[in-house]
Amino acid sequence: MLQVTGLSKDFGGLRALDDVSFEVYEGEVVGLIGPNGSGKSTAFNVITGFLPATSGAVRFLGEEITHLPAHQVARRGMARTFQLVRPFSHLSTLDNVVAGCLFGKAQIASRKEAESRAFGVLEQVGLADKAYEPARALTVVERKWLEVARALACEPRLLLLDEFMAGLNASEIPQAVELVGRLNASGITIIIVEHIIKAITRTSGRIIVLNAGAKLAEGTAEEVVENPAVIAAYLGT
DSSP: OEEEEEEEEEEEEEEEEEEEEEEEEETTTEEEEEEETSSSHHHHHHTTTTOOOOOEEEEHHHOTTTTTTTHHHTTTTEEOOOSSOOOTTSBBHHHHHHHHHHHHHSSSOOOOHHHHHHHHHHHHHHHGGGGTSGGSSSSSHHHHHHHHHHHHHHHEEEEEEESSTTTOOHHHHHHHHHHHHHHHHHTTTEEEEEEHHHHHHHSSSSEEEEETTTEEEEOHHHHHHHOHHHHHHHHHH
């Protein structure tokens, strides 16, 4: 489904991504982990068209999308969340998700159809009772769920979740893990960036580790957590 080949990204003299290659197959949940500053969010930004690649290629569903802008990538069936959530605070929760419906890959015939789809997505993430409240009135955690809802409204085939569990409490994390499982079971392929290792190991069939912008390791959860190079990257030698 997704092929990333030799992907690099420079910011002036800083190389944030260095020749990163990996594949994601349809139906997978893949974890993307690494210490702070390892290039995880930069990888998401380049893959989804929010930042241009310095070199390398990204192919999605057989099409090269390396130089496509973000809205065209979304139209092809790839959606993502952001670490720092920024809802349209002056709009209602429902209208925030309606915006995702209108700019996703589905062809929406009317505003009424968009609202119906949006309300269904809010029910999926547990925000239906907040549908008509302004987004600025939501708690930080509720805004996290709204971020997921906006991405789901695009009806993605591939969903990239960037630390959407950050800030959740001990009772909310299992709900988030369950949501990932339900979305994957519905046919959505998922790449998830997360620092909560237990959540990553519970949701991901395969894990890719970045360190200092380069791919350090790849394998099952068991293989990765026992990898001496991964342990050294997180804890030092």
